[in-house]
């Protein structure tokens with residue numbers, strides 16, 4: 001199964017960079033990154049030591065509802081390009097373990113899909129969850145429950 005992996009939308013990121021409120025109703029906090037490892041949820045690249053980063057509260061759902069979890073994320077403060085690819089960037093293997101879970105069309109958690117897997121098994125876990133056509137998409141989170149990215153199923157050409 002082919003996957004589509006995307007960072008959060010550029011429109012949302014621009015809003016945060018330009019002083020829009022985060023999911024907690026506050027301004028994003030700005031820091032100089034003092035380590036390599038904080039992943040930007042827009043470009044899905046690691047924010048290098050010395051680069052400026054935003055730390056903010058993010059809800060990876062369009063509207064509030066009981067399953068719309070909110071938590072902390074990092075973003076590059078300055079311009080970067082939204083990730084849109086067919087596989088996870090290599091650093092996802094460092095998410096050890098990672099939390100993966102599927103959501104239904106109404107954005108509620110599908111309890112039968114939740115799992116905690118080694119970083120090396122995230123892709124296969126996503127494929128397994130998305131093989132159930134009634135699952136709409138998958139969210140990947142760190143062991144701290146920080147949202148990393150959304151993964152969608154790409155329908156094969158012959159389907």
Ligand SMILES: [Zn+2]
Nearest residue numbers: 040043076080
């Ligand atoms: Zn970035």
